Amino acid sequence: AQSVTQPDIHITVSEGASLELRCNYSYGATPYLFWYVQSPGQGLQLLLKYFSGDTLVQGIKGFEAEFKRSQSSFNLRKPSVHWSDAAEYFCAVGANSGNTPLVFGKGTRLSVIA
Amino acid sequence: EAGVVQSPRYKIIEKKQPVAFWCNPISGHNTLYWYLQNLGQGPELLIRYENEEAVDDSQLPKDRFSAERLKGVDSTLKIQPAELGDSAVYLCASSFGTVDTGELFFGEGSRLTVL
Numbered sequence: 001a002q003s004v005t006q007p008d009i010h011i012t013v014s015e016g017a018s019l020e021l022r023c024n025y026s027y028g029a030t031p032y033l034f035w036y037v038q039s040p041g042q043g044l045q046l047l048l049k050y051f052s053g054d055t056l057v058q059g060i061k062g063f064e065a066e067f068k069r070s071q072s073s074f075n076l077r078k079p080s081v082h083w084s085d086a087a088e089y090f091c092a093v094g095a096n097s098g099n100t101p102l103v104f105g106k107g108t109r110l111s112v113i114a
Numbered sequence: 115e116a117g118v119v120q121s122p123r124y125k126i127i128e129k130k131q132p133v134a135f136w137c138n139p140i141s142g143h144n145t146l147y148w149y150l151q152n153l154g155q156g157p158e159l160l161i162r163y164e165n166e167e168a169v170d171d172s173q174l175p176k177d178r179f180s181a182e183r184l185k186g187v188d189s190t191l192k193i194q195p196a197e198l199g200d201s202a203v204y205l206c207a208s209s210f211g212t213v214d215t216g217e218l219f220f221g222e223g224s225r226l227t228v229l
Contacts, residue, residue, distance in 0.1 A: 004156075036220075043118070043205060043220035044157070090156050101147070101170060102218065104156030 002027040002093045004105035012111040013081050021076040021108050023091030032094035033074040034102065035065055039087045047089075050074065061085070086112045116140070118221035120206050126227045132194035135224040139188070139208030146183055147218065148191050149205040157205055163189065193226075201228045 003026045013019055025031055032051050036044040048059025055067040065076045074091060091105045119138040127133050139146050145164050149157035160179065162170040165186040174181065178197070183189040193200055203225050207218040 041222070043222045044207075044218075045220070046217065049217065092156075101159040101162055104158070106154070106156050 002031060002095055002103050004091050004093050004103055006089075006091055006105035006108050008108045009106070010109045010111065012113060015083050015112050015114055016080050019076075019078045019081045019085070019110070021089050021091075021110070023074045023076065023105060024072050025074060025091070025093040026072065027093055027095065029095070030069075033065075033067060034092040034094070035059065035063070035074075035076045036090045036092060036104075037061075037087050038090065038107075044090060047076070081110075081112055083112045083114070086110055118206055118208055118219055120204075120221035120224050122224055123222065124225050124227075126229065127196055129198055129228050130195040132192065133196050133226060134190055134192045135204050135206075135226075137189045137191070137206030137221060139206070140210075140219055143208035143210050143219070144186070145209045146189050147207040147209075148181060148189070149207060149220075151203040151205055151223070153202070160191070160204075196226070196228045198228050201226055 005024045007022050034049045035047040037047050038044045047063050048057050048065055050057050050067045058064050063078050065074055067074050088107045088109050090107045092102045094102045121136050147162050148160040150160050151157045161174045161181050163183045166183055179193055181191045203223040205223045206221045209218050
């Protein structure tokens with residue numbers, strides 16, 4: 001079964017600074033990987049996904065993530081953080097067999113300070 | 115296009131009382147999911163429907179939880195009786211197609227508080 005680890009529970013960055021949120025996964029084959037964002041009181045919104053091909057994927061809101069098979073990682077990055085990026089970020093892994101559910105990490109809460 | 119709609123957004127009940135949550139998925143989405151999100155945790159799958167059929171309910175506590183998706187469209191999740199530990203956010207999501215590619219669209223959730 002697949003699993004996801006997000007090592008950072010809470011990260012604080014200054015507005016305009018760069019951001020990297022870590023995600024490590026465990027799965028025996030090539031996984032499907034996702035990053036979702038959840039603003040307070042809201043549902044989860046898909047930021048980006050990786051299924052195959054180019055290991056650097058671009059998402060919405062200026063986010064990108066890089067799949068590194070050798071490190072079993074799928075870290076989320078943004079070059080310049082905006083105050084509106086403050087939210088909870090969840091990494092998720094799915095099996096490419098297509099019939100198993102997504103497994104989510106516990107999330108990383110991002111705070112943005114002026 | 116309307117997103118996934120859930121109701122109620124908030125519900126406060128006494129323990130041992132019943133509660134029900136309703137979800138209307140995005141039009142045309144065959145697959146519907148109910149997730150449980152405890153405070154400070156990621157969502158955990160309770161049940162997944164493909165059309166009317168519950169294809170994965172292994173994590174649904176069947177002694178007190180039940181769900182249905184009549185006519186393969188909207189769905190109801192029920193808890194009876196509720197316990198203090200059921201306080202959480204119940205998220206509904208939907209996706210297009212019957213193969214789970216993980217491209218889920220989530221509702222805003224129903225926050226349950228059990229007193």
